[in-house]
Amino acid sequence: MATPTIASGQCLCGKVSVEIGVPARWAWHDHSPASRRAHGAAYATYVGSWRSRFRIAKGARVIARFKDEAGDVRAFCSGCGTPISYERKRSPQMVNVPRALFDGGTGREPLYHIALEDSPEWAYRGERLKPLKGYPGVLWTGPRRRRRSGLEALFER
Numbered sequence: 001m002a003t004p005t006i007a008s009g010q011c012l013c014g015k016v017s018v019e020i021g022v023p024a025r026w027a028w029h030d031h032s033p034a035s036r037r038a039h040g041a042a043y044a045t046y047v048g049s050w051r052s053r054f055r056i057a058k059g060a061r062v063i064a065r066f067k068d069e070a071g072d073v074r075a076f077c078s079g080c081g082t083p084i085s086y087e088r089k090r091s092p093q094m095v096n097v098p099r100a101l102f103d104g105g106t107g108r109e110p111l112y113h114i115a116l117e118d119s120p121e122w123a124y125r126g127e128r129l130k131p132l133k134g135y136p137g138v139l140w141t142g143p144r145r146r147r148r149s150g151l152e153a154l155f156e157r
């Protein structure tokens, strides 16, 4: 089988699909407060693509955009709210796409972390988990999560 030259991704409702050239430029985990809010998640993982290798394959008409005070633009599906892209004013040649939109590979592993110092105390940091009795499929840390400053836990071992 030939190596794919394009990676396709889509939003939750399927109205929007995007394509990027493979391999992507890079990939990273973004722990900044803005991306945390925009995704409603502890952090966002992005794949950066050259703008020339990014395209909206389907659903351009249902994409809504939000421009923040810094001039960065976040696009999302107006049908289901899925984040579609994040374009930073200071990197106009790049389009950043949430990694989770793609089922398959993008040619880059997310090896980098941005704004890790902004990661919230409640983010999961790989603590040891055990099954919660009576709730199949639910794991937990136990009655008391080990109290440590956030970054301390990340750098131990």
Ligand SMILES: [Zn+2]
Binding pocket: 011, 012, 013, 014, 015, 016, 077, 078, 079, 080, 081, 082
């Ligand atoms: Zn959608």
